[in-house]
Amino acid sequence: MERLLRRYGAVLTGTFIALTAFWLLVLVLLPNFTMLESSFRPYLPAVEIGGQKDFYSFRNYLTIFGTPFDTSLLGMHFTIPLRILIFLSTIFYSALVTVITFILAYPVAYYLAKIVSPKSLPTLFLLLFVPLWVSEILRAFAWWIIFTFNGPLNALLLGLHIVDTPVRWLGYNSVIVGLVYTYVLFMVFPLYNAMQSLDSNQIEAAENLGSPWWRTHWRVILPHSKPGIASGAVTVFMLCAGSILVPTILGGTSVQWFTQTIQSWMLEALDWNSGAAYAFILLTLCIVFVFGMMRVFGVKLSDIAK
Amino acid sequence: MNKKRDYLFHLYMGLFLAYLLIPLIIMGGASFNDNKVPSIVPWKGWTDRWFIDLWNDDRIWIAFRNTIGVALAVVALSVPIGTAAAILINSISGRMRAILYALMVAPVLIPGIVIGVSTLLFWSAFHVGAGLHLSVLGQVSYIAAFVMLLVLARLQSFDMGLEEAALDLGASHAQVMRRVLLPHLYPAMAAGGAIAFFQSIENFNITLFTRGNADTLTVYVFSKVRTGFPPTINVLALLLISVTLGAALIYEVFRRRRAAIAAMHEAEGRRAEEAGIA
Numbered sequence: 001m002e003r004l005l006r007r008y009g010a011v012l013t014g015t016f017i018a019l020t021a022f023w024l025l026v027l028v029l030l031p032n033f034t035m036l037e038s039s040f041r042p043y044l045p046a047v048e049i050g051g052q053k054d055f056y057s058f059r060n061y062l063t064i065f066g067t068p069f070d071t072s073l074l075g076m077h078f079t080i081p082l083r084i085l086i087f088l089s090t091i092f093y094s095a096l097v098t099v100i101t102f103i104l105a106y107p108v109a110y111y112l113a114k115i116v117s118p119k120s121l122p123t124l125f126l127l128l129f130v131p132l133w134v135s136e137i138l139r140a141f142a143w144w145i146i147f148t149f150n151g152p153l154n155a156l157l158l159g160l161h162i163v164d165t166p167v168r169w170l171g172y173n174s175v176i177v178g179l180v181y182t183y184v185l186f187m188v189f190p191l192y193n194a195m196q197s198l199d200s201n202q203i204e205a206a207e208n209l210g211s212p213w214w215r216t217h218w219r220v221i222l223p224h225s226k227p228g229i230a231s232g233a234v235t236v237f238m239l240c241a242g243s244i245l246v247p248t249i250l251g252g253t254s255v256q257w258f259t260q261t262i263q264s265w266m267l268e269a270l271d272w273n274s275g276a277a278y279a280f281i282l283l284t285l286c287i288v289f290v291f292g293m294m295r296v297f298g299v300k301l302s303d304i305a306k
Numbered sequence: 307m308n309k310k311r312d313y314l315f316h317l318y319m320g321l322f323l324a325y326l327l328i329p330l331i332i333m334g335g336a337s338f339n340d341n342k343v344p345s346i347v348p349w350k351g352w353t354d355r356w357f358i359d360l361w362n363d364d365r366i367w368i369a370f371r372n373t374i375g376v377a378l379a380v381v382a383l384s385v386p387i388g389t390a391a392a393i394l395i396n397s398i399s400g401r402m403r404a405i406l407y408a409l410m411v412a413p414v415l416i417p418g419i420v421i422g423v424s425t426l427l428f429w430s431a432f433h434v435g436a437g438l439h440l441s442v443l444g445q446v447s448y449i450a451a452f453v454m455l456l457v458l459a460r461l462q463s464f465d466m467g468l469e470e471a472a473l474d475l476g477a478s479h480a481q482v483m484r485r486v487l488l489p490h491l492y493p494a495m496a497a498g499g500a501i502a503f504f505q506s507i508e509n510f511n512i513t514l515f516t517r518g519n520a521d522t523l524t525v526y527v528f529s530k531v532r533t534g535f536p537p538t539i540n541v542l543a544l545l546l547i548s549v550t551l552g553a554a555l556i557y558e559v560f561r562r563r564r565a566a567i568a569a570m571h572e573a574e575g576r577r578a579e580e581a582g583i584a
Contacts, residue, residue, distance in 0.1 A: 004397045009479030019390035027447035031424035131326045133550045135508045138543045142329035155347040242417025279423040
């Protein structure tokens with residue numbers, strides 16, 4: 001702090017502090033506190049706000065246990081609160097997408113980091129960046145075109161006589177495909193960054209000492225890529241769990257994502273207090289997930305957020 | 307063995323690129339199909355009517371203007387904020403730094419929907435209604451973190467001695483800032499500005515909750531989901547992809563030319579050195 005004062009004087013130092021304080025307080029912390037505070041208050045018409053009915057309670061949170069829903073999993077039938085089911089399936093499918101993107105991205109990252117000649121690297125990166133620059137909504141839309149009932153996928157399968165009648169694709173399957181497609185690059189780049197810092201001599205040494213290729217990956221390359229895996233996994237999981245576009249566009253009517261629940265509280269029911277409660281549940285999930293990943297992979301926050 | 311392995315990897319990379327690019331090609335191709343639903347099958351002949359429809363769509367022009375306006379405002383706010391935060395955090399250490407750092411990167415890890423909801427609730431407590439101004443503030447809350455990270459990385463390579471020297475030679479504080487520190491940071495600030503601009507254009511989750519009744523491009527496209535997409539969206543996508551690709555190609559050409567020039571200079575330098583030794 002004194003260093004700042006000595007170099008830039010009181011006025012500039014004050015400006016730095018004011019700008020940072022505006023960002024962290026007004027744009028980040030206070031909005032989240034407001035959200036937390038209003039999540040405990042009931043949804044009331046304007047005239048009754050501050051009146052007798054306006055007191056703190058967990059009622060908004062408890063609605064998550066309402067609306068029982070019959071479902072079956074692996075042949076077992078049971079009843080579960082609908083919103084709990086939505087919450088759990090959002091977590092499950094987001095985790096599934098994270099695993100799939102990792103499996104798809106690992107060879108690509110390895111190829112970019114260790115196999116391809118450095119000369120063609122910029123061109124490859126350019127090709128990889130093109131889909132990244134196309135906005136998320138258009139990427140989801142592209143898959144919607146492919147998956148629609150009268151779309152090219154059904155036409156192809158009918159033409160090849162793989163199916164006899166067109167298939168209705170829109171559902172959790174298409175959402176998974178869409179999410180993988182949309183976020184796979186967020187796994188490729190952190191993995192590439194981590195692998196690239198590995199000394200190729202270490203791989204060669206392992207091979208010279210007789211290690212089969214899979215053991216080299218398991219014992220040398222994978223452990224070295226840990227920060228990249230953590231960073232990629234956190235990014236992909238968060239983006240999936242927080243996605244509104246892909247489940248809405250590719251999910252048809254059968255898919256319910258937790259973000260859609262928040263959206264319907266906020267924009268359809270106009271019950272902002274319940275919306276705040278559900279948004280806070282999502283925020284808690286994300287915080288737990290980030291800390292969990294930091295624990296599991298033994299990395300710091302600065303490794304994850306790059 | 308290695309040959310065969312490399313061959314497999316080349317193949318995989320090729321397939322991966324095809325997987326990334328084919329959906330975009332299908333989407334672009336559908337914009338020329340004379341079919342009311344956006345698809346490439348059945349092909350009902352070439353048409354330019356979706357281009358004309360897009361050109362005549364007033365709402366899309368308004369949405370386009372809004373998007374650019376929001377993006378410019380986000381750049382104007384997040385670059386100074388991110389730069390100031392980076393300079394501040396670079397000058398402190400220990401526990402305070404760790405806490406501040408965690409606070410600064412947290413918005414990147416928070417889902418956009420949470421930022422959108424919290425921004426809307428916070429400002430409505432002060433009777434500031436929803437609208438694009440709130441979208442700007444919501445977007446800045448996480449985009450400033452990208453700028454901060456870029457500038458902070460650049461600060462690592464900054465020689466503090468230069469500032470000392472400038473102060474010893476009688477420069478004022480403002481001069482140290484303007485003539486010594488900022489010129490070193492300009493590349494990172496420019497990169498941060500570019501990222502801020504594109505992140506803002508892409509943004510959907512925050513904008514959806516804070517926009518009020520105003521449209522941006524992403525929200526406009528989304529509003530077409532319920533009515534079934536008209537093929538004008540394909541045209542819009544095709545145009546956006548073309549612009550991106552064009553910009554990327556120009557960048558690539560410049561990069562190659564720069565690399566060639568750098569190689570030439572190097573060769574010249576080596577020749578001159580050899581001549582000097584001889």
